[in-house]
Amino acid sequence: MSSDYSSDYEMETHSDSPTEERAPRRPHKSGRHVREEPTTLTKLQACPFSVSCFRFQSCYEFCEKVANVQFYHELARLFVLHLYGAQVTLAGVTFTLTLESISLATGMPKIGEPWTKRQKVDRQHYKPYVKLAFLRQLKRVFPFRYLKNEYAPLTKLIMKYFSCEGRFSRLYAYHIRLLMHFTQVCMMNIPYFICRNIERMTALVQHKTPEQQFNSICHFALVKILVVPQLDLHGITWDDFISRDFFRASQGPSETRFEIGEPSH
Numbered sequence: 734m735s736s737d738y739s740s741d742y743e744m745e746t747h748s749d750s751p752t753e754e755r756a757p758r759r760p761h762k763s764g765r766h767v768r769e770e771p772t773t774l775t776k777l778q779a780c781p782f783s784v785s786c787f788r789f790q791s792c793y794e795f796c797e798k799v800a801n802v803q804f805y806h807e808l809a810r811l812f813v814l815h816l817y818g819a820q821v822t823l824a825g826v827t828f829t830l831t832l833e834s835i836s837l838a839t840g841m842p843k844i845g846e847p848w849t850k851r852q853k854v855d856r857q858h859y860k861p862y863v864k865l866a867f868l869r870q871l872k873r874v875f876p877f878r879y880l881k882n883e884y885a886p887l888t889k890l891i892m893k894y895f896s897c898e899g900r901f902s903r904l905y906a907y908h909i910r911l912l913m914h915f916t917q918v919c920m921m922n923i924p925y926f927i928c929r930n931i932e933r934m935t936a937l938v939q940h941k942t943p944e945q946q947f948n949s950i951c952h953f954a955l956v957k958i959l960v961v962p963q964l965d966l967h968g969i970t971w972d973d974f975i976s977r978d979f980f981r982a983s984q985g986p987s988e989t990r991f992e993i994g995e996p997s998h
Contacts, residue, residue: 771893771894772799790923802954804957808823808960808980811979811980813938814946824980825979826963830928832924835927835955839955843925845921848922849926849929850907852907854909861881861918862909864881873905884912891911892908895911
């Protein structure tokens with residue numbers, strides 16, 4: 734079904750230079766990608782089709798956890814900076830990032846086809862989701878408006894919870910592959926996708942300055958969802974963990990700089 738091609742983690746920053754993409758973009762309110770997951774279930778619950786799709790693929794429980802967790806930006810930054818292989822040690826506690834730890838913490842099954850953001854999708858699989866008038870205009874990256882209207886709300890929610898680009902103006906092959914999963918066309922291993930996504934993000938972020946890092950970090954809620962149950966195994970409370978000197982001594986940008994919200998589109 735697919736083949737690999739080379740790209741950076743931040744595929745959203747590259748362009749195939751179609752006319753559509755050279756047009757001036759609307760200014761973004763915060764001036765950065767807002768990669769935080771939703772803090773409420775309001776928009777998800779307003780779309781019964783999406784709720785049904787997420788429930789069928791055992792992903793709705795994860796969305797509930799995202800809504801209930803109070804994520805901490807500096808935790809995600811430090812988690813990514815100190816991640817080597819499948820382990821990260823923070824404040825004297827070692828955590829694991831594996832398919833098993835992601836599946837256990839989120840409730841999402843580690844079954845289906847392994848998939849990453851680097852892979853392609855056969856053109857035939859675009860047809861159910863893309864408007865007929867735009868099928869011949871498709872590039873590696875294409876405008877969100879090419880998507881059929883009935884799939885737009887589901888796609889935006891997938892992007893908010895699972896791929897976490899932070900903006901919704903453009904789509905890639907992996908968005909079609911995610912749609913195929915949630916519309917029951919072909920199962921995809923979501924914990925695998927997320928794990929590979931974090932690994933690629935780590936490789937990028939570890940070479941950036943603190944001021945640059947938050948523009949590339951995502952999965953803020955997911956990181957805390959991964960950390961808390963592993964703290965429980967050590968008999969450590971969240972309040973005890975996060976109050977340790979390790980976090981007070983971190984050199985990251987102030988937590989108050991970052992506002993929770995949604996990008997303007």
